[in-house]
Amino acid sequence: MSELAHAGLSFLQAIESPEQAEQALLQMPQAECPVVHYFGPGIAIREVRMAAGTLAVGHHQKHAHLNVLVQGKVAMLEDDGSLRVVEAPLIYTGQPGRKVGYVLEDVVWQNIYPTDLRDADAIESHYIEKSDAWKAQ
Numbered sequence: 666m667s668e669l670a671h672a673g674l675s676f677l678q679a680i681e682s683p684e685q686a687e688q689a690l691l692q693m694p695q696a697e698c699p700v701v702h703y704f705g706p707g708i709a710i711r712e713v714r715m716a717a718g719t720l721a722v723g724h725h726q727k728h729a730h731l732n733v734l735v736q737g738k739v740a741m742l743e744d745d746g747s748l749r750v751v752e753a754p755l756i757y758t759g760q761p762g763r764k765v766g767y768v769l770e771d772v773v774w775q776n777i778y779p780t781d782l783r784d785a786d787a788i789e790s791h792y793i794e795k796s797d798a799w800k801a802q
Contacts, residue, residue, distance in 0.1 A: 669718050673767035676720060677742045683763035684796070687722045691802055696721075702785040709788050711776045715768045723764040725794040730778050732759040737772030741765070 666674075680686040696719045703710040715721055717737075734755040741749050742765040750769070759776070782788050789795075 670767070670769065673718065673720055674740055674748065677740060677748060677765065677767055678746070680742065680765065683722050683765050684798075686720075686765050687796060687798055690720055690722060691798055695802070702788070704783050707779060707781055709778045709780050709782060709785075711778070711785075711788070711792075713772075713774050715772045715774070717768050717771050719768040721764075721766050721768060724799070725763050725796070726759060726761050726776070727792055727794055728778075729758055729760050730776055730792065732757050733775040733777060735773040735775060736770075737768065737774075738770040739766040739768050739772055739774075 676686075676689075680689075696716065698713050698715045698719065698721065701712045703712065712735075715737075721739075732755075734751055734753045736753045738750060738752040741751055743749050744762075752770075753773075776792070778788060778792050780788055780791070782791070
């Protein structure tokens with residue numbers, strides 16, 4: 666395991682909450698994590714791409730929704746403090762809350778939402794909550 670991967674996993678194991686992780690990570694240079702939206706009949710997909718070596722804190726998801734890990738591998742922090750490695754291809758139903766992870770291999774991650782909306786801002790407003798700390802950056 667590389668020194669960078671070891672540091673990323675150690676960070677995950679040391680945090681007490683997604684909010685604490687977010688506060689710490691917002692003090693550092695931010696990784697480019699482009700988000701793209703796709704639309705189909707009754708469905709919207711919010712896709713994010715993250716490079717290996719990225720420590721990531723997801724926005725708060727307000728509702729259960731489908732998650733698709735299209736590509737890559739991520740060490741995810743579980744609610745009980747344990748680490749779980751997830752690897753593509755993977756499809757699962759995500760529950761309300763936040764994800765915190767360390768990207769082990771370049772990732773393409775999709776959140777799939779049932780909606781007829783076609784406005785990305787309106788969809789994000791309905792399904793996710795961005796923290797005040799993130800908005801202030």
